[in-house]
Amino acid sequence: MLKKLFFNFSIIPGDDPKQALRLRRFFMAFAAYVICAFLCYIAYSAGMVQREAIVGWAIFASLINVSMYIFLRSGLNKKMADPSLTVIQMCASIIMVMYVMLYANESRGVWLLIYVIILLFGIFRLNTRRFLYVSFFTLLTYGGVIAHLHLYRPQGVNFHMEYLQWAVLAGILALFSVIGGHISSLRANLSKSRFTIQQMTDNMQDVIFVLDRNLNYTYISPSVEFVRGYTPEEVMRQSPFESLAPSSLEMVSHALNEARDQRNENAPKEISRTLQLEIKRKDGTTMWTETKFTFIRDENEHTLQIIGVMRDISERKAAEALKEAMLEEIRRAEEKYRSVLENIREAYFEVDLNGNFTFFNDSLCRLTMYSRYELSGANYTNISDEETAKMVYKTFHKVYHTGKPTEAFDWPVIRKDGLKGYVEASISLRKDAEGQPIGFKGMLRDVSERKRAEEELQQARDKLVQAEKLSALGQLSIVVAHEILNPLNIISMELQVLQATEGMPSEVQEELGICMQQIDRISTIAEELKQLTCSPDKKMEWTDINEIIERVLTIYKLQLRAYDIKTEVSYEHELPKILMDYRKMEQVILNLITNARDAMEGQENKVLRISTGWGENREHIKIVVSDNGPGFDGQLAAKLFDAFFTTKEQGKGTGLGLYISHDIIRDHGGKIWAENHESGGASFHISLPIKSNFYRKC
Amino acid sequence: MNPKILKVLVIDDEEHFCRALKKGFSLLTTFQVQTTTQAEDGLQLAKAMKPDIILLDIMMPGMSGPELAEELAEDPATASIPIIFVTAIVKPGEVRGSAGMTGKRLFIAKPVKMDDLIKKINQVVTKAEPS
Numbered sequence: 001m002l003k004k005l006f007f008n009f010s011i012i013p014g015d016d017p018k019q020a021l022r023l024r025r026f027f028m029a030f031a032a033y034v035i036c037a038f039l040c041y042i043a044y045s046a047g048m049v050q051r052e053a054i055v056g057w058a059i060f061a062s063l064i065n066v067s068m069y070i071f072l073r074s075g076l077n078k079k080m081a082d083p084s085l086t087v088i089q090m091c092a093s094i095i096m097v098m099y100v101m102l103y104a105n106e107s108r109g110v111w112l113l114i115y116v117i118i119l120l121f122g123i124f125r126l127n128t129r130r131f132l133y134v135s136f137f138t139l140l141t142y143g144g145v146i147a148h149l150h151l152y153r154p155q156g157v158n159f160h161m162e163y164l165q166w167a168v169l170a171g172i173l174a175l176f177s178v179i180g181g182h183i184s185s186l187r188a189n190l191s192k193s194r195f196t197i198q199q200m201t202d203n204m205q206d207v208i209f210v211l212d213r214n215l216n217y218t219y220i221s222p223s224v225e226f227v228r229g230y231t232p233e234e235v236m237r238q239s240p241f242e243s244l245a246p247s248s249l250e251m252v253s254h255a256l257n258e259a260r261d262q263r264n265e266n267a268p269k270e271i272s273r274t275l276q277l278e279i280k281r282k283d284g285t286t287m288w289t290e291t292k293f294t295f296i297r298d299e300n301e302h303t304l305q306i307i308g309v310m311r312d313i314s315e316r317k318a319a320e321a322l323k324e325a326m327l328e329e330i331r332r333a334e335e336k337y338r339s340v341l342e343n344i345r346e347a348y349f350e351v352d353l354n355g356n357f358t359f360f361n362d363s364l365c366r367l368t369m370y371s372r373y374e375l376s377g378a379n380y381t382n383i384s385d386e387e388t389a390k391m392v393y394k395t396f397h398k399v400y401h402t403g404k405p406t407e408a409f410d411w412p413v414i415r416k417d418g419l420k421g422y423v424e425a426s427i428s429l430r431k432d433a434e435g436q437p438i439g440f441k442g443m444l445r446d447v448s449e450r451k452r453a454e455e456e457l458q459q460a461r462d463k464l465v466q467a468e469k470l471s472a473l474g475q476l477s478i479v480v481a482h483e484i485l486n487p488l489n490i491i492s493m494e495l496q497v498l499q500a501t502e503g504m505p506s507e508v509q510e511e512l513g514i515c516m517q518q519i520d521r522i523s524t525i526a527e528e529l530k531q532l533t534c535s536p537d538k539k540m541e542w543t544d545i546n547e548i549i550e551r552v553l554t555i556y557k558l559q560l561r562a563y564d565i566k567t568e569v570s571y572e573h574e575l576p577k578i579l580m581d582y583r584k585m586e587q588v589i590l591n592l593i594t595n596a597r598d599a600m601e602g603q604e605n606k607v608l609r610i611s612t613g614w615g616e617n618r619e620h621i622k623i624v625v626s627d628n629g630p631g632f633d634g635q636l637a638a639k640l641f642d643a644f645f646t647t648k649e650q651g652k653g654t655g656l657g658l659y660i661s662h663d664i665i666r667d668h669g670g671k672i673w674a675e676n677h678e679s680g681g682a683s684f685h686i687s688l689p690i691k692s693n694f695y696r697k698c
Numbered sequence: 699m700n701p702k703i704l705k706v707l708v709i710d711d712e713e714h715f716c717r718a719l720k721k722g723f724s725l726l727t728t729f730q731v732q733t734t735t736q737a738e739d740g741l742q743l744a745k746a747m748k749p750d751i752i753l754l755d756i757m758m759p760g761m762s763g764p765e766l767a768e769e770l771a772e773d774p775a776t777a778s779i780p781i782i783f784v785t786a787i788v789k790p791g792e793v794r795g796s797a798g799m800t801g802k803r804l805f806i807a808k809p810v811k812m813d814d815l816i817k818k819i820n821q822v823v824t825k826a827e828p829s
Binding site for chain 2: 486490491494497523639642645
């Protein structure tokens with residue numbers, strides 16, 4: 001146990017540097033004592049000092065030193081206000097000297113020098129005041145010695161010398177005090193500024209390090225622990241290159257070499273480099289830093305040391321990366337936006353507040369037939385006629401004041417070739433970052449196709465109306481013909497009878513003749529009216545019945561839809577063509593469809609069925625048109641086709657439609673009849689012979 | 699040649715016309731005229747009377763002129779009787795075809811002039827007469 005204690009015991013403790021320092025100073029003082037002892041022995045051998053003095057001194061000295069060592073080593077000194085015990089040590093020494101001086105005889109003066117040596121130690125710790133106290137103490141002890149000599153051994157003592165020595169000592173001590181105190185305060189200031197620097201470096205977030213010329217660490221600030229995770233001691237044990245991530249190694253070696261070889265006339269002593277380095281941390285991750293190396297060189301441009309300041313720029317790097325990523329996103333979005341703009345069929349444009357084009361995509365060029373160059377300086381009025389320009393201006397105006405975009409409106413654009421391009425436009429306001437209007441933007445969709453289709457449809461509708469009118473007119477003409485000519489006929493007959501009657505006086509005959517003339521007139525007019533029914537261009541052609549039905553349905557499609565009529569068609573394909581007047585046949589089909597429409601009026605579910613197929617013995621073609629209306633009274637089946645027979649209310653229908661249809665079918669050598677079918681509606685059947693040699697002239 | 703007394707059958711839905719025609723024929727000719735306003739009756743009359751010529755209106759309710767003509771053509775008893783169509787609708791010069799109008803397709807337009815009619819009848823009958 002004791003052995004262990006002995007081995008673990010160290011003369012100077014390694015853990016407390018301050019204590020270590022104090023003990024080192026103590027040992028220096030102790031060394032002084034030893035030298036002193038040696039000098040005492042020399043003095044004794046020379047007979048200048050009595051033996052008692054030396055022995056007494058030795059004992060005292062040992063006592064003091066041992067107890068002092070124990071006091072210091074045990075750490076009790078730390079509890080004192082002045083842990084280095086400078087004053088006590090000095091005073092102890094002074095007392096020792098006093099003891100020697102008592103027995104020193106003539107050599108007393110020499111020992112005064114010891115006082116000076118002792119006071120030298122005070123330079124470390126004592127301020128001027130304390131120094132004075134110690135000086136005072138010294139003078140007191142020396143004075144005490146003189147007094148003692150006066151009282152007990154006045155013989156052989158040159159008191160004048162003693163007084164002089166005392167006075168000189170006083171002067172030296174005073175001077176020493178002042179100088180010593182001054183030095184002491186200098187040291188205190190130095191200590192303070194070093195302390196301040198220490199505080200700064202301790203609290204700084206950047207890591208400060210110093211490398212010697214061999215690139216070993218001589219200093220690392222404590223902040224390295226915060227930044228890299230290593231304590232300064234751990235880092236000091238590493239080589240500086242260990243801290244670098246592989247990506248930065250090369251950069252650093254290159255920079256170092258370059259700096260070393262650099263000749264710089266302007267600042268030979270100091271050159272610096274700033275690099276962005278990737279540094280390894282203790283936990284294995286890496287981080288980015290900005291490190292500034294300053295090379296301190298001597299006059300011959302040899303590196304003395306390298307001072308480095310390392311700043312953590314992880315956040316900055318992250319922010320930069322984010323900014324890059326965002327810029328990239330913006331770039332990609334712009335790219336996308338641009339490609340979308342260029343690829344859509346619609347034209348996109350932007351104009352300033354005066355209506356001049358500031359931006360547009362290729363589709364606008366295509367739509368207006370102007371080149372990009374031509375449109376670049378153009379205004380919206382260049383692609384609009386006067387009236388349109390006014391309308392568009394009004395629209396711009398409205399958008400400007402309401403701030404709201406327009407709904408789609410029609411803009412007849414004047415293309416480069418002078419033709420109108422029909423366009424559906426929508427416009428909205430463009431604002432700058434502060435929300436001030438700076439212009440307009442809009443999209444144009446080419447609806448020329450639609451317009452054309454609309455126009456065609458309108459034409460077809462007009463044709464339909466005309467056909468219906470014609471049909472009505474035709475029917476009217478027939479009405480005229482029949483209803484007027486019959487009575488006319490009778491009148492004529494009666495007049496002729498009167499004319500033939502015997503005994504008619506000549507005046508009467510004359511009047512009758514006039515009447516007959518008028519009758520002729522009327523019948524001519526009636527004849528002319530009848531002309532209207534006959535279309536001048538008659539077509540007898542080999543025609544496919546399916547095509548005719550299809551054509552009628554196409555023209556009538558919108559009407560059917562408007563009436564909510566569902567159409568079911570079933571065509572027998574590869575039916576042979578028949579020689580027919582296709583206009584008349586269309587009239588028949590139209591008539592049947594119209595009747596079906598009227599029959600189903602008021603119903604929720606309206607279904608019109610048309611089918612074609614083979615007829616009797618494959619010598620006929622059959623067409624059936626049926627509805628799901630109420631059907632008709634079976635007994636009237638034959639009468640349906642009578643002239644002027646109608647089940648419709650008065651005013652609706654002339655009752656001649658079926659009559660005429662019947663006629664037309666008969667002219668083609670076919671048959672038409674009506675049946676009620678199982679589901680309750682009416683169905684009209686047409687049978688047309690394939691070999692037909694009949695025709696109707698109009 | 700004996701002036702045969704021609705038998706004329708008139709089928710027209712206008713009664714007044716039939717009456718006036720009958721009167722006219724009686725004043726200007728020696729024809730034996732029978733009239734009817736019903737097509738079906740006309741068929742029966744034709745079979746019974748065996749006229750030399752039939753005057754047939756085209757536009758009639760029920761069975762129309764051409765249809766009746768078809769019926770007449772189908773019946774051997776009446777098939778050979780010539781028919782003149784009398785119509786308000788057709789101009790002279792037009793032909794209105796129908797299944798029953800093979801061969802003699804003759805017509806006259808209303809309003810009818812008696813002289814024209816009588817001439818035509820004589821023409822037709824003379825042609826038809828076997829000689």
